[in-house]
Amino acid sequence: MRKYLPQYLAISPFFLLFGVFGLFPMVFLGYLAFHMWDGIGEMKFVGLDQFKFLVTDDIFWLSLVNTLEIWVMSTVPTLFLGLVIAYVLHSSIKFTTFYRIAYFVPSVTSLVAVAIVFGSIFSSHFGLLNAVLEWIGGGAVPWLTSEWGIKVSISALIVWQWTGYNAIIYLAGLQAISGEVLDAATVDGASRWQVLWRIVIPMMKPVILFTVIASTIGGLQTFTEAQILVGEEGGPGQSGLTMVLYLYQQAFKHNDFGYGATIGVGLFLVVLVFSIINWRLVQQGERP
């Protein structure tokens, strides 16, 4: 033990930080979910009351549905566009570095700043998008005051932010495919389309699965986009109220930390279900 002390010391920062900011909050969350607590005063043990309140809470189920809808509406276009962009980038040779930087910039831009800009684009009466729509002869759409408008706006923001990031990952995946394989296919008479669908995509499967898993974990935790675009209440009809936004609202706005923790447990279970589905998909992928 003494002999390896320096090594243990070297790896300790991760475990210390994980313990304090990862493990402890997780355990405490589970403990808190069985209590009523306003953040300062005494914690009161209430057994399963919080969970009973959770399963009968229409707003919680609404937030779950909202989250899933926004997740699908954002992830599918993000990954599709990412793949298309990566394929185009891979084929062209000029200015590759420029494009890579340009596509990566959105994912490192401050989310709050982006959301404020998107708020101006999607605003109903004086927004940029509606001005364009009216100019080309379409009617104005109440983006931030109607159920689907809100979801489309939030999804559009996520798509804008993460398409480039996924494109870069796909690009790396594409570059790992040996040129010989592609050349062989071309020599055998495969069209560009066939090369993409029959060779590139199957070989990219592990990379695609990685991006799907990453988007799932990110998508189920959507928070800032909704909070800035439509506010802490999730906007009209609470259509932009995601699970994490609901958790935040209950715990930090209404000081109901016990119930906030219970929502956290609910979120954990949902993520767990999706992780199992993803895991099964990966398993299937590995079987020939």
Next chain:
Amino acid sequence: MNRRAFLALMGLAAAGCATESRDGMTLWMWSGGLSEKSLEEATTRFPGLRPLKAGAQFKAKLMTNLAGKSHVPDITGLKGEDISAFFPNAEEFVDLRTLGADRFKPQYLDWKWQQGVTAAGRMIGFPIDTGPTGLYYRQDVFERHGVKAESIRTWEDYFDAGVVLKQDASMILNLRLVYNMVMAQSKRQLVDEKKQYIGGDDHVRHAWDLAIKAHQLGINAAMQDGSPDVNAALTTGEVASMIGASWAAADLKAGAPDSKGLWRVAPTPGGAANWGGSFLSITKYCREPEKAFEIVTWLLTPEQQVRGFLELGLFPSTPDAFASPDLRQPDDFFGGQIIVDTFAESAKQVPVAYMSPWEPRLAQLFYDELANVETVGKPPEEAWRDVQHKARRIADHVGLT
């Protein structure tokens, strides 16, 4: 550096984090909450006073430190909308009456004073500023339609005027504002002193019905607070009036600068009300409560409150300050009107109302359903049933009767 020295340094750094310096007197405030000049003068007058701007998410930060029982400020600001949330934990703060607060009571507005006192009579907040409301309106739009602001006394008058303008402009931004103001004019809120949910009673139904009436008359723009549309609509005159607190004047000037000179202020339809305004509190972790109380009372004398108004538009909680010639200045944004007079009149008539800790949480349900009515066309009766159902559930959940 050898390894031993490095480890020793690490140990020192860790120890440094753990020890807490308890010298001096810390004062937490958000920016714009107290006059900078007053704070500066206070730091020279009371050596050891260290004002700190805690910034955004103020309540969450204060609660975190109170829960952690460390680095808790000696003196802290509490926002009017947050103070009742601290009532269940009032023992975290010094009861200001034990420090002789009652001596100062006659100088301050009574209803404001009462807001800092819990149902059990413990005084945890000393009045900083208030938010008396008024009717901000567009003189040009009103004139074009022959509407006279002076003749608007009741909500019905206000709505009638709205119908006259209807072709040209909306009278109100959204239904929430109507509901909010009618409730602010009421002596009773959603929960009473006996921890009883009264959100289904007539006074609430009255506020709800007035909001719904505005919707049925079609005089609402259905623009939700904080949306970028609001400023544009106020600039163009598409929305011709706004009921707001005194501090909304600053928002209006910042958000709709091009409409300078076109605005005026009239008394709130239906009677005086208050929206916002803050308090200073002394926490139980303060080592020298007497000295802290001396600082608090010095910072909030009528003279310092005049400074706060001139610098930041903080409306005084002391009637003596209203009469100051420094306050009673004509305002060009409002066509040279002395708007302070209108708000001062309102400030003297605000009803005393008990604010329970659950008020913001329950009120939100009403806001949400009103937004549903005006933006997604939910039938009002269904919205009322839903809001009562949800409010009752939460009332049971948090232990109200």
